[in-house]
Amino acid sequence: MxxxxxxxxxxxxxxxxxxxxxxxxxxxxxxxxxxxxxxxxxxxxxxxxxxxxxxxxxxxxxxxxxxxxxxxxxxxxxxxxxxxxxxxxxxxxxxxxxxxxxxxxxxxxxxxxxxxxxxxxxxxxxxxxxxxxxSTADFVNGLQRLRLPEVLVQMTAAMVRYVNVVVDEWHRMSRAREARGFEARGPRAWPMLGRSLGALFIRAYERGERVHLAMLARGYSGRMPELDSRATxxxxxxxxxxxxxxxxxxxxxxxxxxxxxxx
Amino acid sequence: MGWPMHVPDGFIDAPVSLAAGGVAVIGVAVCLRGARRSLDEATAPLAGLVAVFIFAAQMFNFPVGLGTSGHLMGAALAAILIGPYAGPLAVTVVLMIQALLFADGGITALGLNIINMALVPTLVAWPVFRLVVRSLGNSRAVVIGAAAVAGWLSIVASSLAFAFEYWLGGTTALDVGAVTLAMVGVHVVIGLVEGLITALIVGAVFALRPDLVAGVKRRRAEQESVEVAA
Structure with a gap:
């Protein structure tokens, strides 16, 4: 499980x-x-x-x-x-x-x-x-100060913000499957697990789209403003x-x- | 059984580890360039969520029976779903977080792990997938079969890359030929699990949202599916 x-x-x-x-x-x-x-x-x-x-x-x-x-x-x-x-x-x-x-x-x-x-x-x-x-926020800030390409910094930032959300979503899906009597015992359970992971991908992707549009709507242009003001x-x-x-x-x-x- | 096996610190000597870091930087730079048209700072959060998915999928154990389980490496999956440039970038971010925050994979071995688990498997899986889909058409059965073959070969390629690194900078206590044979032999079998899981997930996504399978987009094969939804 x-x-x-x-x-x-x-x-x-x-x-x-x-x-x-x-x-x-x-x-x-x-x-x-x-x-x-x-x-x-x-x-x-x-x-x-x-x-x-x-x-x-x-x-x-x-x-x-x-x-x-x-x-x-x-x-x-x-x-x-x-x-x-x-x-x-x-x-x-x-x-x-x-x-x-x-x-x-x-x-x-x-x-x-x-x-x-x-x-x-x-x-x-x-x-x-x-x-x-x-803390994960400091960690992302640290990567930025190490001059990691900004695309990777922003991907990392999104990842540490949403990893708990997506992992929790997976646990909810697992619980829902178990509530319906599903038990992952061996390879015979794989088609079901594969479909579930496919659904998880679509949910993660669609969440990404929503989050991204919401960020754009609030003025996001590729950099988190509060990350820039750090003393030397x-x-x-x-x-x-x-x-x-x-x-x-x-x-x-x-x-x-x-x-x-x-x- | 434990794939993905992230190379820890000290497994490959310092010069080869550092050189691998350099190669990984170049590879990631190529990916950043290749993905430029669709993936920039503004669309990065979306790619970040795909990385989260790869991370979650890697964590999950597929029961094989007798108490053992297999994992997904996910490089072939990532490439097929979001393209040959954004895919390895997502896996790279996952590997970086695993090394720095989860101590999974050594911090000095990060370059090796990026080569083995992001760059090399994509370099094999993507052309194989595209070749099959292009020559046999993009029916559901073909897409699933192509994903299976790509996933399987991605693991074999990854183990070959590892054996090569071991030859360059591993301990001399083992016969390199034997290590290579053992590694590749084991991963020809483990790769079957990867192939099957990759095929199942790609099949599920293709049935529900075929537009999210970058490897099947006909005219815009090289364009990533990481785009602004508008």
Whole structure:
């Protein structure tokens, strides 16, 4: 049955708190996360100490943002499909093998699996910090300040405004089907689900037309007026924010120079 | 079973991820240019609602049986419904929101995911769909069949793109030939689900509002259906 979603999808993401990270402009935060994750991805998996430092840094960021770890933990589940892939790496990996208990596993595969899991987990945690400290309105504003083409900004703006409406509509349609005795068990239910999704598309499209005409009627010409008047970010804020990716980058550079294990 | 599988951070190395970001920017720029005639800042909210639909459709699980379920990737669907330029743009917006707000797909892998799930599948699905509809006519059966084939091939193409990226910047611990065979083999099967669902949805829309199926518009094939209703 339609699962996974509470009715207010995007509001589950944002954790309203007072913190310095919440106060940072969204475009600064996006750049901070991007820079930090690039550093993480460029770190060789054999430098285990570097990853331990990364986890400490991420934990500190969570503390600074006043976000409890239990908010982050459930959202790590998005990596699950790749965890399966990672677990296969040591089994099917090439090169010299090491025996772990009763089985022999590929050494390179084990390192690759560890690297994959560590990097993906850190990436998800940093994305969660971004999402839980940034309201969707600020997020759209941030994309605009990053000079994303205006068409994409306005598409994103419409998307974050209407995602809850359309997802709720889908839940209402599901409930209506169930009320009529429908049960989605296997592929035999697909024609019905396909028709429902077709209807959902038409409803979403027609809603888009109505919303769009209503916006034009109120003077919309391709830009939301309130998004334009934002003060420039002071240099001190930029420097404070930059300290985060710089920390990650320093660790990454050291890890690449010293190498792993022995280093 | 979990398609769509968004590539997370660290799966492909940093240089290839960043290069993919560059390729994705170029691809998206081409789409923005191509969609220019019908999609601009003023009509973007309408395209945004199509993106919302793709997002919702991706979230929904199709029960396959035995507790497993399949997802829709939606690139072929988006292209057939709103055209070969606006379609990938809608999917791109979805991928961006998934990466930045839902942590689904890595932020450094966004370029890879845009290539795999928006650009490459559209590049395959759209010509296939148009070719079939143009040569066999636009009866309901042909449209549904063409959507099925386009949806199926879009997934196979997507898995090939992934295998190529893996060859360029994946871990060396696996034999690339084996990875490619396994990926493509699995997705030839998973793609059948995509093809079927795409065909069912396109069929339903075509029956109710044939004017909303951009891939069937005869004279204005390249013109997107994202237009001002007036």
């Amino acid at each position: 339609p699962t996974t979603t509470s009715s207010v999808l995007t509001e589950r993401l944002y954790v309203s708190r007072e913190s310095r990270i919440h106060g940072l402009p969204a475009h600064v935060k996006i750049l901070v996360v991007l820079g930090s994750v690039v550093a993480i991805v460029a770190t060789p998996p054999t430098a285990v100490w570097a990853f331990l430092l990364y986890f400490v840094l991420v934990r500190l960021l969570l503390l600074a943002a006043h976000i409890p770890f239990r908010t982050v933990a459930p959202r790590l589940l998005v990596e699950l499909p790749f965890v399966v892939f990672a677990l296969l790496l040591p089994v099917f990996g090439t090169g010299p093998r090491v025996s772990v208990g009763p089985v022999t596993l590929s050494e390179a595969g084990l390192w690759a699996a560890w690297g994959l899991l560590a990097k993906a987990t850190l990436g998800v945690m940093l994305s969660v910090i971004l999402a839980s400290t940034t 970010v002071p240099l001190a804020t930029w420097l404070a924010a930059a300290s985060v990716p710089v920390c990650f980058a320093v660790v990454a550079v050291l890890a690449n120079m010293l190498g792993g294990l022995g280093g």
